[in-house]
Amino acid sequence: MSKLSPLAGILVFLAIWELGVYLFNVPAYLMPPPTAVAKTFVQEFPKLLFHGWVTTYEMLLGYVLAVVIAIPLAIGITSSHRFDRFITPQLLFFQVVPKVAIAPLFLVWFGVGTTPKVLVAFLISFFPIVIDAAVGLRSMSSEMTDLARSMGATRWQLFARFRLPTSLPYLFSGLKVAATLSVAGAVVGEFVGADKGLGYLLLVTNSNMETALMFATIVALTVIGLVFFYVVEFLEAFLIPWHVTHRVREGSGTM
């Protein structure tokens, strides 16, 4: 029952939207009814698929780049005070600079190809991963450190056997936030200058007043973002089952 209610909520929302469009006679170029959006989605599916794949590709590259750079950086930050003091203010600086403002610069530097989009997706997903990974790597209790030291654990053992696994639940919350942001990053990159991708399609449909296709594009973007989020969540359940099981149990109240 509880699994049905979000779906029911969406259906009610769509029904009100559909009815509202007819009742108030809203012109289609302003607000197409959901049925028209669905029809366009099906008709234009090959087009959406092509542009969707371009955006997905840019998003994934940017995300993977962010993961690959953010995790070692978080390890560096949490293992050396000097490195922390040196790098953290700069990270904050780059995070505060609006990504939308940097995107045109990337266009100047790297042209209209894939690179600027990947970079914006990278920049946008990078920060939450570094922050949460660092919080996770610092989350080990001092008792656990004492325990490890009483066992004669080496520095490497302390890291690999205790600190890193302890950090994973935090790391994954950062990875999930980043997953939802990275789509937006790729789209922002495409807004600035592109000849393909869902961001490009949004601009084109916008200037042509093809509002139904624009809505269909937004739906496609949402689907990509959701699917990506659930893929990361699935990975989480697979890699740190102790954490996820715990959470589910606490939530379900079957204990």
Added chain:
Amino acid sequence: MAAEAYIQLDDVSKVYRAKAGQVEACGEINLDIRESEFVAIVGPSGCGKTTILKMVAGLQPRSSGSITVGGRSVDRPQTDLGIVFQDAILLDWRSVLDNVMLQVDIRNLDRATYEPIARHLLELTGLKGFEHHKPFELSGGMRQRVSICRALVHDPPLLLMDEPFGALDALTREQISMDIQRVWMEKRKTALFITHSIPEAVLLADRVVVMSPRPGRIVEIIDIDLPRPRKLDSMPEKFSEYTGRIRSIFKASGVLAMD
């Protein structure tokens, strides 16, 4: 006497330097613990019990005095021991058996040799059948039992316990006290047991060290001359004589209100 002591604390003190100023946790600590002896330290919260345990384990430097374990001065984390903390501190991602075996894995000992020992300890503490459960499936008492097994699996000469029952309910505390007594009678390790429960100290220890409020000093060391195995429900008169005596020491130092 001094030569045969396994643990020797000579005029040990600890002053923490915090931002708000210096905190003298404990001082003038003189204590000798013989091999295979079970010593309990009782004292009010904040009197430096944990600090003493950590100094003995080499996990916290002392401010003055000397500590030797097995004839050697303690100046780095000691590894020839097992520690039980107030929280079980189990690794969520390891099964019960593998949490006990963590001790073996980190020390690069032979798994095949120690796994039967781990299983035996789990059986001794009533955890048979739970070897492959994950920590989150266990109650607080069971988790603490796992951590006791982990502290013993490598057969260390010394067992340190810092309020191991602190977070448990009364019934579980009693059960685990019995488990500890059983394990200790089988292995006869030197044991330093920290608690704020007077009956638990008297139940388990050969000697009870009574401490004053912070800055902690040793007020008295009481020999507990009771036959083992000791049971809470069939204790001779002497048991309550001991607890009464410790209680009156606490009253005299203002820890317990006069009644």
